[in-house]
Amino acid sequence: MKNFVRFLPLLVSLSASAQSTADAIIARELQTSRAYETLGHITDDIGARLTGSQGAAKAVRWTTQQFREWGMPVTNEPVMVPHWVRGREEARLVSPADHNIVLTAIGGSVATPAAGITADVIEVDSFDELKTLGAAKLRGKIVFYNNPMDMELVRTHRAFEAYRIAVAFRGAGASRAAEYGAKAVVIRSVGSASLRTPHTGALRYDPKQPKIPAAAMTAEDAMLVHRLLARGKRVRMHMILTPRTLPDVMSANVIAEIRGSEKPEEIVLIGAHLDSWDLATGAIDDGSGVAMVMETMRLLKEMKLTPRRTIRAVLFMNEENGSRGGQQYAKDHGKDKHVAAIETDAGGAAPTGFTTSIKGDTLTALETRTKPLAAVSANRFEVAAEVGADIDPLTQAGVPSFGLVPEPLHYFDYHHTNADTLDKVDPKELAQDTAAIAALAWILAE
Amino acid sequence: MKNFVRFLPLLVSLSASAQSTADAIIARELQTSRAYETLGHITDDIGARLTGSQGAAKAVRWTTQQFREWGMPVTNEPVMVPHWVRGREEARLVSPADHNIVLTAIGGSVATPAAGITADVIEVDSFDELKTLGAAKLRGKIVFYNNPMDMELVRTHRAFEAYRIAVAFRGAGASRAAEYGAKAVVIRSVGSASLRTPHTGALRYDPKQPKIPAAAMTAEDAMLVHRLLARGKRVRMHMILTPRTLPDVMSANVIAEIRGSEKPEEIVLIGAHLDSWDLATGAIDDGSGVAMVMETMRLLKEMKLTPRRTIRAVLFMNEENGSRGGQQYAKDHGKDKHVAAIETDAGGAAPTGFTTSIKGDTLTALETRTKPLAAVSANRFEVAAEVGADIDPLTQAGVPSFGLVPEPLHYFDYHHTNADTLDKVDPKELAQDTAAIAALAWILAE
Numbered sequence: 001m002k003n004f005v006r007f008l009p010l011l012v013s014l015s016a017s018a019q020s021t022a023d024a025i026i027a028r029e030l031q032t033s034r035a036y037e038t039l040g041h042i043t044d045d046i047g048a049r050l051t052g053s054q055g056a057a058k059a060v061r062w063t064t065q066q067f068r069e070w071g072m073p074v075t076n077e078p079v080m081v082p083h084w085v086r087g088r089e090e091a092r093l094v095s096p097a098d099h100n101i102v103l104t105a106i107g108g109s110v111a112t113p114a115a116g117i118t119a120d121v122i123e124v125d126s127f128d129e130l131k132t133l134g135a136a137k138l139r140g141k142i143v144f145y146n147n148p149m150d151m152e153l154v155r156t157h158r159a160f161e162a163y164r165i166a167v168a169f170r171g172a173g174a175s176r177a178a179e180y181g182a183k184a185v186v187i188r189s190v191g192s193a194s195l196r197t198p199h200t201g202a203l204r205y206d207p208k209q210p211k212i213p214a215a216a217m218t219a220e221d222a223m224l225v226h227r228l229l230a231r232g233k234r235v236r237m238h239m240i241l242t243p244r245t246l247p248d249v250m251s252a253n254v255i256a257e258i259r260g261s262e263k264p265e266e267i268v269l270i271g272a273h274l275d276s277w278d279l280a281t282g283a284i285d286d287g288s289g290v291a292m293v294m295e296t297m298r299l300l301k302e303m304k305l306t307p308r309r310t311i312r313a314v315l316f317m318n319e320e321n322g323s324r325g326g327q328q329y330a331k332d333h334g335k336d337k338h339v340a341a342i343e344t345d346a347g348g349a350a351p352t353g354f355t356t357s358i359k360g361d362t363l364t365a366l367e368t369r370t371k372p373l374a375a376v377s378a379n380r381f382e383v384a385a386e387v388g389a390d391i392d393p394l395t396q397a398g399v400p401s402f403g404l405v406p407e408p409l410h411y412f413d414y415h416h417t418n419a420d421t422l423d424k425v426d427p428k429e430l431a432q433d434t435a436a437i438a439a440l441a442w443i444l445a446e
Numbered sequence: 447m448k449n450f451v452r453f454l455p456l457l458v459s460l461s462a463s464a465q466s467t468a469d470a471i472i473a474r475e476l477q478t479s480r481a482y483e484t485l486g487h488i489t490d491d492i493g494a495r496l497t498g499s500q501g502a503a504k505a506v507r508w509t510t511q512q513f514r515e516w517g518m519p520v521t522n523e524p525v526m527v528p529h530w531v532r533g534r535e536e537a538r539l540v541s542p543a544d545h546n547i548v549l550t551a552i553g554g555s556v557a558t559p560a561a562g563i564t565a566d567v568i569e570v571d572s573f574d575e576l577k578t579l580g581a582a583k584l585r586g587k588i589v590f591y592n593n594p595m596d597m598e599l600v601r602t603h604r605a606f607e608a609y610r611i612a613v614a615f616r617g618a619g620a621s622r623a624a625e626y627g628a629k630a631v632v633i634r635s636v637g638s639a640s641l642r643t644p645h646t647g648a649l650r651y652d653p654k655q656p657k658i659p660a661a662a663m664t665a666e667d668a669m670l671v672h673r674l675l676a677r678g679k680r681v682r683m684h685m686i687l688t689p690r691t692l693p694d695v696m697s698a699n700v701i702a703e704i705r706g707s708e709k710p711e712e713i714v715l716i717g718a719h720l721d722s723w724d725l726a727t728g729a730i731d732d733g734s735g736v737a738m739v740m741e742t743m744r745l746l747k748e749m750k751l752t753p754r755r756t757i758r759a760v761l762f763m764n765e766e767n768g769s770r771g772g773q774q775y776a777k778d779h780g781k782d783k784h785v786a787a788i789e790t791d792a793g794g795a796a797p798t799g800f801t802t803s804i805k806g807d808t809l810t811a812l813e814t815r816t817k818p819l820a821a822v823s824a825n826r827f828e829v830a831a832e833v834g835a836d837i838d839p840l841t842q843a844g845v846p847s848f849g850l851v852p853e854p855l856h857y858f859d860y861h862h863t864n865a866d867t868l869d870k871v872d873p874k875e876l877a878q879d880t881a882a883i884a885a886l887a888w889i890l891a892e
Binding site for chain 2: 096197228
């Protein structure tokens with residue numbers, strides 16, 4: 001792919017008409033957006049879309065049909081995906097007092113024995129602490145990772161940085177504790193708000209360690225257990241999780257195109273992920289992104305705009321618990337001439353700009369071409385090592401990549417919870433996001 | 447009781463020393479408060495305290511023992527209470543799409559048949575609409591009362607007014623719909639915030655109507671059902687509730703006193719309710735109130751202050767689903783010489799003043815005596831018809847009554863949910879509330 005990244009000279013020759021068309025795209029989207037209507041279909045009519053579920057299959061069918069109705073070529077590209085199914089998830093403290101504990105299984109977790117696990121809870125706040133305590137203290141115990149998100153980062157536009165720090169324990173915590181003989185782990189939910197709200201998400205088991213059950217309890221429950229332990233109490237928890245990992249199933253990435261008029265083999269990819277967690281309807285993660293990508297295509301088609309290069313919409317399957325769609329796409333299309341890739345997987349709040357893999361003069365040159373984005377406050381570019389999970393193989397291969405950055409302040413209030421529902425998205429803000437993506441895609445494709 | 451309400455001349459003769467003692471009480475409480483520690487015991491060590499539960503019994507024992515340790519006479523006065531036990535509570539839309547519905551049984555609800563109820567959902571927003579639709583449209587249906595709290599009232603210090611309006615459907619909705627043959631009811635949860643958060647509370651069945659199951663779904667689910675119905679879809683819901691009403695059990699009000707030095711037969715009552723809903727540990731409803739009342743007694747005892755009249759602390763049982771404690775107290779003590787009653791059952795946020803049953807010159811006279819309350823911004827009195835549920839029989843009998851008004855903006859975010867936990871209370875604000883109650887009680891007792 002690396003040979004296709006030298007696209008910048010093209011930007012320099014970008015005509016003024018690309019910018020005025022970008023202005024028109026933004027204006028039209030803000031006036032006539034149907035993005036929220038699309039999002040309503042995805043959330044209300046389809047619902048939760050966990051990889052392998054009926055909802056996910058329905059989403060593949062509906063989005064495919066929708067692209068077709070809008071008059072553009074669309075394909076389903078096969079992806080084998082995991083099929084994890086949540087079961088019961090219940091916990092109580094049995095000592096020092098009876099308390100209901102609200103938690104949710106971390107995606108991919110194995111089940112507890114049918115009768116559950118009852119064990120002492122040991123609190124840690126780092127992997128180092130596991131080492132200090134050692135197997136003598138941890139064997140047979142429930143290890144409790146008590147790592148809140150750094151709210152100072154959340155309040156200062158760095159919520160994703162706070163997330164990356166805290167989420168390490170969700171991803172690797174089970175295997176790291178299993179190394180010392182722990183029976184199960186519970187983490188403090190990774191989130192920035194809670195009304196006794198557990199946040200799910202995926203884990204990765206280390207194949208060298210025994211697989212132990214893992215769950216995320218709410219901030220309130222984490223604080224309760226912490227208080228009891230801090231007062232020197234022995235805390236024992238009973239916990240039942242009955243998730244199952246079923247055989248992989250065949251699913252698909254959904255790919256639609258508006259073919260370029262001059263260089264159709266050169267591709268500007270715009271992508272989002274079609275799957276969601278199972279607890280809610282995935283309105284912000286990533287129904288919003290899917291709606292933006294679909295609406296961009298509908299809008300360009302409706303405006304009868306044909307770019308010089310091809311704009312390719314990719315709705316990836318399985319971002320949440322495997323990234324198989326992104327990997328499959330990279331495998332199947334790694335040799336395609338991607339001149340740029342844009343991912344939107346950070347919610348549907350008002351746009352603030354994009355993260356990008358390009359920098360220096362290249363970025364400066366782009367910035368002079370993307371002034372129309374100022375109309376929706378999306379003309380700020382921030383260099384980042386990773387701009388999106390699904391396009392990351394392209395980014396790593398050198399494709400100039402962009403990630404939409406909606407205002408992140410409240411994203412992790414709802415992220416991966418049962419409160420990720422349509423009412424959390426504002427139609428006007430979603431239209432602004434769509435306008436930013438459509439305009440950027442257009443500029444890159446001209 | 448009416449003959450004891452003429453206490454106001456006493457206020458006029460209140461010495462300046464009562465005010466300076468009130469100043470000292472406030473200062474001492476703000477410096478050395480143990481109210482939050484007491485609240486921590488009630489919530490963390492005892493936990494949920496629904497009437498009839500082991501938690502409620504434990505709360506009676508612990509508070510009794512605590513008053514005794516603080517060196518004051520304490521009694522348990524028997525109250526027969528209802529014993530309602532929550533069971534499973536599950537619901538899904540089966541049409542037009544599969545959606546999990548998050549709801550909770552309304553306290554006192556009967557169960558659905560074991561296999562659940564599956565029926566069409568009909569939305570109404572008033573009792574009048576039931577009449578308009580009539581039995582022809584409502585028979586066999588699930589009636590959905592879609593009445594959000596008025597957020598404008600919530601934002602303008604009138605959250606309790608918003609609550610009183612919206613809660614009518616929780617209380618009477620089941621029987622009103624049963625009159626037209628409805629099979630069950632769901633209401634939109636009465637609350638001012640939601641992360642898919644159901645709010646429970648009590649209902650009252652009309653003995654003339656069949657008892658039908660009743661649940662509160664979250665704001666998000668209510669909005670989903672509303673959107674689907676508004677688009678003309680037929681919405682069918684499957685719902686299983688398995689609550690049980692067990693035989694009444696014996697419980698108790700806990701009553702402690704600091705006997706008056708001059709007129710021990712004249713009583714200033716300070717009260718809160720010991721029971722909570724079962725979904726959480728009732729930190730704001732009404733653990734906070736219990737902590738304030740207990741801390742007031744501890745503080746006065748520690749400061750070796752003996753008022754002229756008796757200050758009587760009453761921890762009422764069963765405010766939430768029956769008010770039996772309040773009724774029993776009125777029955778047993780209606781002839782006691784109550785010169786005033788103060789209830790605290792509106793959370794533990796910073797104090798803003800008191801509601802009161804007194805008015806006119808009487809109130810003006812009081813206001814001149816309660817200036818020390820300004821130190822904690824609690825010197826605002828607002829006339830109200832009802833100032834507290836447990837003392838309402840006294841209020842109605844003419845006893846000058848007062849209800850603490852903590853800042854109500856966030857109270858209904860947590861009220862009757864599983865998020866009513868210790869972390870929602872700020873220790874400094876709880877100390878301010880306690881200082882306000884202790885100072886007012888002292889002034890009234892001098």
